[in-house]
Structures are given as C-alpha cells and as structure tokens.
Amino acid sequence: MSLAFTQAPARRWRLPGTPGQIALALGLTAFLLAFLLVPVGSVIYVAFTEKGSGGFTLINFVDFFRTDLFMRSFWNSFYVSAMTVGLASLFALPLAYITTRFEFRGALIIQTLGFVPLIMPPFVGAVAMQLLFGRNGSVNLLLNEYFGFRIPFMEGLNGVIFVQAIHYFPFILINLSAALRNIDRSMEEAAQNLGSSGIRMFRRIVLPLAMPGYVAGASLVFVKVFDDLATPLLLNVKDMLAPQAYLRVTSIGITDPMGYVIAVVLIVVSVFAMWVSALALRGRDYATTQRGGGGLAKRRMRPWEQVVAYGVVGLILALVLAPHLGLLLLSFATIWSFSPLPDGFTLAHYSRVFGESSVYIKNTLIYASIAGGIDVVVGTAIAYLVLRTKLIGRHWLDWAATAALAVPGVVLGIGYLRTFYDIRLPDGTPLATLWIVLVIALAIRRLPYALRACYAALQQISVSLEEAAENLGATKSRTVRRVVVPLMTGGILAGFVTSFATAAVELSATLMLVQSNADAPLAYGLYVFMQSAAGRGPGAALGVIAVLLVAACTLISHYIIDRNQKTTGAAR
Amino acid sequence: MNAHAIDASAAAVLNTAALDLHIEGVNLSYGSNHVLKNVNLDIKPGEFFAFLGPSGCGKTTLLRLIAGFNTPDTGRVVVGGRDISNLPPWKRDVGLVFQSYALWPHMTVARNVAFGLEERGVKRGEIQRRVAAALEIVGLGHLAERRPSQLSGGQQQRVALARTVVIEPKVLLLDEPLSNLDAKMRVQVRRELRDLQQRLGLTTIFVTHDQEEANTVCDRIAVMNEGVVQQVGTPVELYERPANLFVATFLGTANVLEGKVTGTGAARQFETLGGLRLPIAAGAEVPADARLVFRPQVARLAREKPAGACAFEGAISRREFLGSVIRFGIEVGGQEITVDEVFQPGLRAPYEIGDRVWVDIPVASALWLGPGTA
Ligand SMILES: Nc1ncnc2c1ncn2[C@@H]1O[C@H](COP(=O)(O)OP(=O)(O)O)[C@@H](O)[C@H]1O
Ligand SMILES: [Mg+2]
Numbered sequence: 048m049s050l051a052f053t054q055a056p057a058r059r060w061r062l063p064g065t066p067g068q069i070a071l072a073l074g075l076t077a078f079l080l081a082f083l084l085v086p087v088g089s090v091i092y093v094a095f096t097e098k099g100s101g102g103f104t105l106i107n108f109v110d111f112f113r114t115d116l117f118m119r120s121f122w123n124s125f126y127v128s129a130m131t132v133g134l135a136s137l138f139a140l141p142l143a144y145i146t147t148r149f150e151f152r153g154a155l156i157i158q159t160l161g162f163v164p165l166i167m168p169p170f171v172g173a174v175a176m177q178l179l180f181g182r183n184g185s186v187n188l189l190l191n192e193y194f195g196f197r198i199p200f201m202e203g204l205n206g207v208i209f210v211q212a213i214h215y216f217p218f219i220l221i222n223l224s225a226a227l228r229n230i231d232r233s234m235e236e237a238a239q240n241l242g243s244s245g246i247r248m249f250r251r252i253v254l255p256l257a258m259p260g261y262v263a264g265a266s267l268v269f270v271k272v273f274d275d276l277a278t279p280l281l282l283n284v285k286d287m288l289a290p291q292a293y294l295r296v297t298s299i300g301i302t303d304p305m306g307y308v309i310a311v312v313l314i315v316v317s318v319f320a321m322w323v324s325a326l327a328l329r330g331r332d333y334a335t336t337q338r339g340g341g342g343l344a345k346r347r348m349r350p351w352e353q354v355v356a357y358g359v360v361g362l363i364l365a366l367v368l369a370p371h372l373g374l375l376l377l378s379f380a381t382i383w384s385f386s387p388l389p390d391g392f393t394l395a396h397y398s399r400v401f402g403e404s405s406v407y408i409k410n411t412l413i414y415a416s417i418a419g420g421i422d423v424v425v426g427t428a429i430a431y432l433v434l435r436t437k438l439i440g441r442h443w444l445d446w447a448a449t450a451a452l453a454v455p456g457v458v459l460g461i462g463y464l465r466t467f468y469d470i471r472l473p474d475g476t477p478l479a480t481l482w483i484v485l486v487i488a489l490a491i492r493r494l495p496y497a498l499r500a501c502y503a504a505l506q507q508i509s510v511s512l513e514e515a516a517e518n519l520g521a522t523k524s525r526t527v528r529r530v531v532v533p534l535m536t537g538g539i540l541a542g543f544v545t546s547f548a549t550a551a552v553e554l555s556a557t558l559m560l561v562q563s564n565a566d567a568p569l570a571y572g573l574y575v576f577m578q579s580a581a582g583r584g585p586g587a588a589l590g591v592i593a594v595l596l597v598a599a600c601t602l603i604s605h606y607i608i609d610r611n612q613k614t615t616g617a618a619r
Numbered sequence: 620m621n622a623h624a625i626d627a628s629a630a631a632v633l634n635t636a637a638l639d640l641h642i643e644g645v646n647l648s649y650g651s652n653h654v655l656k657n658v659n660l661d662i663k664p665g666e667f668f669a670f671l672g673p674s675g676c677g678k679t680t681l682l683r684l685i686a687g688f689n690t691p692d693t694g695r696v697v698v699g700g701r702d703i704s705n706l707p708p709w710k711r712d713v714g715l716v717f718q719s720y721a722l723w724p725h726m727t728v729a730r731n732v733a734f735g736l737e738e739r740g741v742k743r744g745e746i747q748r749r750v751a752a753a754l755e756i757v758g759l760g761h762l763a764e765r766r767p768s769q770l771s772g773g774q775q776q777r778v779a780l781a782r783t784v785v786i787e788p789k790v791l792l793l794d795e796p797l798s799n800l801d802a803k804m805r806v807q808v809r810r811e812l813r814d815l816q817q818r819l820g821l822t823t824i825f826v827t828h829d830q831e832e833a834n835t836v837c838d839r840i841a842v843m844n845e846g847v848v849q850q851v852g853t854p855v856e857l858y859e860r861p862a863n864l865f866v867a868t869f870l871g872t873a874n875v876l877e878g879k880v881t882g883t884g885a886a887r888q889f890e891t892l893g894g895l896r897l898p899i900a901a902g903a904e905v906p907a908d909a910r911l912v913f914r915p916q917v918a919r920l921a922r923e924k925p926a927g928a929c930a931f932e933g934a935i936s937r938r939e940f941l942g943s944v945i946r947f948g949i950e951v952g953g954q955e956i957t958v959d960e961v962f963q964p965g966l967r968a969p970y971e972i973g974d975r976v977w978v979d980i981p982v983a984s985a986l987w988l989g990p991g992t993a
Binding site: 231233234236237238239240241242243244247251252255256258 | 686687688707708709710711712713714715717719721722723724725734735738739782783786
C-alpha cells in the first residue's frame with residue numbers, strides 16, 4: 048500500500064488534501080473505473096444498443112419479454128428465490144427464537160452449527176443432496192421401501208430451492224438472532240408492566256422489533272439465489288435467468304445482445320431487492336439495547352416444551368448438515384447409487400485429487416490470496432480517505448466500491464469478457480484470458496465486504512489517538528504507519544481472511560473467465576468433476592478439501608476478531 | 620410554572636386513587652450476592668416516597684420486585700390491603716417508568732400511550748379520550764403522531780410517564796427518572812413530577828442516588844446502603860437526626876471526629892485521635908464505637924479565643940467559594956474540620972489560607988453516631 052503523504056506547505060489557497068492523498072484517490076478511481084464501472088457500464092450499454100447500427104434501442108428488451116423461454120426463466124428465478132426465502136425462514140425462525148428466547152442448553156452449539164452450511168459452496172452440496180434426497184437417494188429409497196411413496200425433494204426447481212435454502216438460511220438465522228438479541232429486556236418488561244403477556248406481547252412488541260433484521264437477511268438471500276449460476280446448472284435446471292445468461296454468452300458468443308439484456312435484468316432485480324430492504328430498514332434503527340440491557344428475557348421451558356424444542360432443532364440441524372455428511376460419505380465411497388449408503392469405502396479419490404488435481408488447489412491459494420490482498424489494500428485506502436480526509440468526492444469511492452454488491456458474478460464475467468477480450472497483449476493473447484483478470488474479478492466481487500471490515504476497524508480508532516501522535520511530532524504518513532495500521536490490523540486481517548475464504552469458492556464469475564484447466568481454481572475443478580458420474584468421487588474429495596479450507600479460514604477470522612476485541616478492549 | 624404545566628381538567632379524566640403500600644420482610648439474593656436484606660417499608664396513601672442510596676445498593680432491585688420482575692426469597696408486597704406478591708407483572712397494575720424509558724420505537728407516541736389500555740380491552744373511544752388527556756397532562760398533545768426517536772430526551776420521558784399513568788396504576792414507580800436529562804432539565808422536570816403527583820394523588824416511589832433530588836420533591840425518604848434500609852424519614856428529619864454515620868454523610872456534608880471516651884460521670888471526655896479533648900454533656904448517651912458528628916454550618920470561626928470552653932486553634936488549609944457560603948477547612952489536631960461561613964456580598968472573604976483561627980465546636984448540639992449497618 049502506498050500511503051505516502053507529504054506535508055502540505057502552507058499556501059494561500061490550498062489543495063483539498065495532500066498530494067499523496069490525491070494521488071491515492073486518483074489511483075483508486077482508476078482501478079474502480081477499469082475493473083468495475085466500465086465493464087458493468089459496457090454490459091448496460093450493449094443491452095441498449097442496436098446490433099449493427101450501434102444506435103440506442105429498446106428492441107433487445109422487447110425481444111426478451113417476447114421470448115417464452117426468457118419469461119419462463121424470469122418467473123422461475125423469481126419463484127425459486129421467493130420460495131427459498133420462505134423455506135430458509137422456516138429453518139431459521141425456530142432456531143433463532145428458541146435459542147434467544149429460552150434457557151436452552153446447547154444454544155451456542157446450535158448457533159455455531161447454523162453457520163456451517165455457509166462454508167460449503169451450494170453447488171457442492173447439490174450433488175450430495177441428490178444422493179441423499181434425490182429420486183433414488185437414500186431417503187426416498189427408505190421411504191419407498193417402508194411406506195411405498197417418494198417425496199420429490201430434488202425434482203426440477205424443488206431441488207434448487209431445497210439446496211439454496213439449506214445453504215443460505217444462516218443469513219436469516221444470523222440477522223434474526225442478532226435482532227432478537229438486540230431487543231432490550233425493558234421493551235418486553237414495559238409491555239408486561241402495562242398488562243401484556245405471552246403470544247400477544249410477542250406479536251405486538253418482539254416481532255415488530257425483530258422485523259428489520261429479518262428483512263435484511265431475507266433480501267440478501269433473495270438476491271444471492273436470484274444471481275446464482277452454478278447450483279441450477281449443476282442440478283441441470285437451465286430455464287432460470289443466470290444460467291440463461293451464461294448459456295447465451297458461452298454458446299452463441301459475446302456479441303449476442305440477449306446475454307447483456309439478461310445481465311441488466313439481473314442487476315435491476317438485485318438493486319430492487321436491496322432498495323426494498325433499505326426501505327424496510329429506514330428510520331428503524333431499532334437497536335434498543337440500553338445500559339444494563341442484555342437481550343430478551345430468557346424463559347425456562349416446561350418439560351413438554353423442551354421435548355418439542357429439541358425435536359424441532361434436531362430435525363432442522365439434521366437437514367442442514369445433511370449435505371456435509373453426504374459429501375464426506377461420497378468422497379470415501381467406491382460406488383454409491385440405488386442404495387441408502389455407499390457399497391464400500393476407499394481413499395482413492397483423495398489420492399487422485401492430490402495427484403492430478405493439486406494444480407486447482409495451488410491456483411486457488413494463489414488467486415484467493417491475491418484477491419484478498421487487493422481487497423484489504425483498496426478497502427483500507429478507501430476507508431482512510433473517507434473517514435480521515437476532506438477530499439472532494441471521497442464518498443463516491445465508497446459508493447462505487449459498494450455498488451459491486453448489486454453486480455452478479457455472471458454479469459461481471461460478461462462485462463470483463465466484453466471489455467478485455469479486444470485488448471490484446473503484444474503476443475496477441477486477449478487480456479480477458481489472463482488469470483490475473485479472474486483474480487481481479489474475484490477481488491471486485493468481495494470488495495464491498497472487505498471495505499466494510501476495514502471501515503469498521505478504522506472507525507473504532509479514536510481520532511484523538513492520531514492527533515496525539517501528530518502532536519508528539521509524527522507526520523501524517525508516519526502516524527498512519529505507526530498508529531493507524533497497527534490498530535487496524537485485526538480488522539484488516541479479518542477482512543482478508545473473509546475475502547480469501549469466499550473468493551476460494553466463488554464460481555459465477557469464474558465459470559465465465561476461466562479459459563484453460565491449467566489456470567482454473569478449485570471451484571472450477573469441482574464443477575467439472577461434478578458433471579460426470581465418474582468424477583463425483585474425486586469431486587467430493589475436492590469439495591471436502593474446499594470445505595476444510597473455508598472452515599479453517601472462518602475459524603481464524605473469528606479468532607482474530609475475538610483476540611482483537613480483547614486487546615483493544617483492555618487497552619481502552 | 621412553565622409551558623408544560625399540568626392541565627387540571629386533563630388530570631381529572633384519569634381516575635387515579637391513593638393506596639398504601641407495604642413491603643414486609645423482603646430478602647433477595649442473586650446467587651451468593653445478598654442484595655436486599657430484610658427490607659420493611661410502610662408507604663402511606665398518596666405519599667411521594669424516595670429510595671435514596673449510592674449506585675448498586677439495591678434500589679432498582681427493590682423497585683422491580685414491587686413491579687413483579689424480581690421474586691423475593693422471603694417477604695411480601697401489599698398494595699391497598701391486597702398481597703400482590705404472587706401476581707405476574709401484567710396483573711399487578713403497578714406503573715413502572717423505566718430508567719431508559721423503554722419506549723417502543725416501532726410505535727408512535729399515541730400508540731405507545733394507548734398500549735396498556737388496549738391490553739385492558741378498553742373501548743376505542745375511551746382509549747382516545749384517555750390518551751389525549753394523558754398526553755395533555757405531560758404537555759405533548761401536539762406530538763402524538765411522532766415516533767419516539769424524533770423526540771428529545773425530556774419529551775421521551777414525558778411519553779413514558781404518560782404511558783404509565785394512563786392505565787391509572789395503583790402506585791407509580793419511577794426509576795432514576797432524571798438521570799438521562801441535562802442539569803437544567805432535571806430541576807424543571809422534578810418540579811413537574813411533583814406537580815403531577817399532587818394532581819393525580821398517586822402513591823409514588825422515586826428512585827434516585829441524588830440526595831438533592833430526593834430532598835426537593837419527596838415527602839419521605841428511605842435511605843439505603845448495601846441492601847439495608849438505614850433510616851426512613853422526612854428530608855429534615857434525616858438531616859437533623861441521622862440514625863448513623865452513613866446517613867449523616869450521605870445527606871450533606873458532615874464533620875466526623877473519631878476517638879474514644881475517657882473518664883466517667885461528669886468527668887467524661889471524648890478524646891479524638893488527634894488529641895483534642897471534648898467534654899461530654901451529662902445526659903448524653905454515647906455508644907462505645909461512636910463518633911462525634913456535626914454540620915459545617917453549626918461550627919463557628921473566630922480570630923480570638925471564644926468564651927465557650929470547647930474551641931481549638933488551627934490554621935486555614937482550604938477555602939472554597941460555594942455562592943451563599945464560603946467553606947473553610949481548618950487544620951486542627953492532625954485533622955481537617957470543615958466550617959461554613961455565610962457569604963456577605965460586598966465583604967471580602969474574612970480569612971485567608973494560612974491564617975490562625977479558633978474553631979468553636981458545638982458539642983452540646985452535636986450527634987454521637989455509630990457507623991450504621993453495612
Ligand atoms: N440480574 C442481576 N443478576 C445478578 N446481580 C444483579 C442483577 N441485577 C442487579 N444485580 C446486583 O444487585 C445489586 C443491586 O443492583 P441495583 O438494584 O441495580 O442497584 P441500584 O439500582 O441501587 O444502583 C448490585 O450489586 C448488582 O450488581
Ligand atoms: Mg438503579
């Protein structure tokens with residue numbers, strides 16, 4: 048990172064910042080322009096441009112709405128996203144309610160296990176889910192044998208909904224639990240004092256107060272599912288929007304306008320969902336915890352309530368942990384089909400993965416490290432400019448970087464192909480085919496999250512700590528180096544690890560940009576393996592490795608945040 | 620009075636009654652932490668009563684116990700002749716105004732105030748009438764449709780108050796109602812509180828750690844320390860005749876001289892640690908571990924040795940200008956004695972630091988106090 052600030056000499060009309068700050072801001076602007084705004088802008092531009100003449104047109108959109116396949120895909124995507132939110136809420140609500148509201152042994156374990164689905168890419172879980180819940184999966188084989196019927200968990204869109212709900216329900220669980228915990232005890236007690244109790248009080252006081260947290264989680268899930276490419280593809284569901292965009296671009300080519308139109312629709316829906324959630328949250332800063340607070344009053348359960356609660360929790364946890372179990376079994380299985388459990392067990396898949404597929408792992412480590420590194424450098428720099436300088440337009444950097452949230456991976460991929468394919472290196476290879484472009488795409492996708500982590504880390508540092516350093520003779524750049532960055536380390540590290548872990552298993556943009564197997568990361572390898580029946584074993588082994596990698600990163604990041612809170616808390 | 624003066628006709632809409640409240644033999648522990656120790660209190664109908672004590676002494680715990688949020692290990696709470704100890708909070712009709720106000724952010728002011736009436740199944744027209752009256756009483760009729768987050772701290776507190784009195788509670792409990800207000804608002808609001816209480820005639824308990832607040836608005840005060848009620852009385856009684864050292868020093872400034880009794884009968888003397896010898900009046904009862912306690916304003920300073928027998932010479936070591944009085948610290952016999960002299964505008968301060976003066980200690984009117992329960 049180059050935070051080289053020089054002391055601005057006293058002049059009559061001064062620059063809005065030091066030359067170093069201005070250079071930094073310009074560099075960041077160029078980076079965001081080149082790798083986010085221009086590619087996305089070009090996608091939007093092409094969608095509104097007439098093929099051939101190059102003039103403005105809406106004809107592409109008219110075509111889109113006239114094509115049955117696209118309209119069906121649109122409604123399918125919408126249906127799947129909405130149903131996923133519903134099903135995920137069904138998983139999350141009881142867990143959140145029981146663990147925050149009652150004295151429940153194992154509440155911490157439940158909350159922790161609730162995170163576990165997030166550490167497995169959903170398309171990996173999809174294969175395991177086929178084996179467990181598919182038409183000839185373990186559950187249906189048993190059901191058929193003992194009761195004579197099957198349940199179509201995994202048929203068509205059902206499969207996508209089921210897999211996505213299990214993967215994404217933690218977002219709702221986390222947000223809802225936090226919302227419930229943040230309701231000050233006195234909110235409830237005031238209601239009781241005025242004569243309210245039981246379900247009525249829950250409906251009138253607790254539920255409305257938790258609603259913003261729920262909406263935030265639900266809209267996030269909606270957007271993620273709407274944009275996801277890999278899970279439907281892997282389950283062989285093609286008539287959804289993201290897969291259609293991918294298929295148009297990969298089969299017809301990057302000059303076909305339909306891919307771009309679909310991309311624009313994806314962006315619009317993302318923005319719309321975020322807008323709805325912002326609307327729901329506006330003016331509802333319901334963080335009601337006051338001093339001496341401590342979340343909802345916890346109640347002791349009656350015996351029969353305990354039985355019901357443990358039953359419900361057990362069932363949900365079994366469901367959401369099923370993909371992990373299935374994947375683990377699959378990775379050790381010799382043959383597993385038409386039987387509830389594998390026929391035999393072997394280590395061959397792992398040796399194969401480590402033998403011939405280690406290039407995937409190596410690539411992943413390299414790509415994710417660089418992407419995470421870019422993210423924290425850019426994130427720290429933007430956070431610093433926004434919070435600690437008065438540069439004009441510094442907020443635009445923040446907004447631009449955050450806008451990446453609304454850009455689906457497949458859209459970014461299309462944008463990169465469009466923008467960088469025509470730029471050739473001296474030897475004639477298109478820029479878009481270089482692996483570093485993929486790395487930058489991964490970095491851009493994760494930037495909003497890393498930025499928020501850096502932002503929070505810097506916000507926690509009191510300005511007076513910096514002023515004290517300057518007062519004692521440290522220049523701006525030395526203050527940044529000796530005071531700001533050391534104090535931010537924990538936050539920056541946590542941001543890096545999170546970016547690393549999620550970049551390691553990102554597939555949407557990767558599918559569009561990977562040109563050769565030698566350059567492919569783990570997620571791509573997984574996808575390739577999982578598409579053939581013979582590849583499922585090694586694919587599962589690779590999946591287990593990916594899960595372990597992400598789990599380790601998550602643990603490390605939690606550990607860092609925790610330790611950081613302790614040390615800064617003690618210093619305060 | 621100010622713009623928020625209480626509207627008498629609005630107060631008449633609320634049908635509040637004055638009931639007595641008795642706390643009998645209450646003990647409460649959090650694990651091994653014995654927080655309330657054998658608390659007995661008798662609060663009269665319509666009384667404005669204060670729980671006063673340092674933070675952490677158990678005032679909030681006792682208040683929440685009355686409201687039903689804490690369950691005592693022993694003892695009971697009786698309101699208007701009825702034992703409410705076994706009722707859940709929502710059946711008690713005991714109005715508690717939370718220290719944090721606890722206004723629900725998702726409801727407007729009017730909805731907040733209407734809540735308790737809705738829970739009681741009051742008819743809609745009647746709810747409207749009473750909500751309007753309650754908001755009128757606290758002077759917030761014009762803000763009924765605002766959200767709590769759009770109100771100032773003082774306004775939020777009025778809403779919390781209106782929300783509580785609108786249900787016509789049997790008693791009104793206020794937990795440090797002034798602690799979240801700035802100093803100027805505090806003086807204004809405490810007068811309004813007193814005024815409101817008088818109009819509604821509600822038996823009211825006011826929790827505070829600030830003796831000035833308690834003194835200015837309350838009829839009687841229970842002074843608490845470490846979960847024990849030290850003394851109950853009117854502000855003047857507590858100031859004039861504190862039952863122990865804790866009460867004496869917690870309410871206002873007091874000089875405390877430690878020492879031991881020597882001699883017997885008419886020759887009894889009190890010898891302080893610093894070596895001062897003070898005569899003890901013939902009839903005075905002096906417990907073994909007693910200290911001599913007197914207020915700064917009853918001692919006198921003089922340049923010359925006063926005629927009285929009990930005066931000591933010392934040097935001025937401290938001088939604080941407090942407005943109506945000047946507070947001097949005088950170094951006498953290895954200890955500092957505080958004496959207040961009335962400040963006369965126009966006159967120069969009579970003594971400078973380092974001046975030698977005589978301190979006349981009013982032994983006859985001084986108190987002999989034990990340390991108190993702790
Ligand atoms: N819920 C609780 N659990 C355990 N200890 C508590 C709880 N509430 C209060 N205490 C303890 O009880 C004592 C009295 O607290 P409190 O009644 O809040 O004091 P006050 O209101 O007089 O400041 C304190 O020592 C406090 O730590
Ligand atoms: Mg308190």
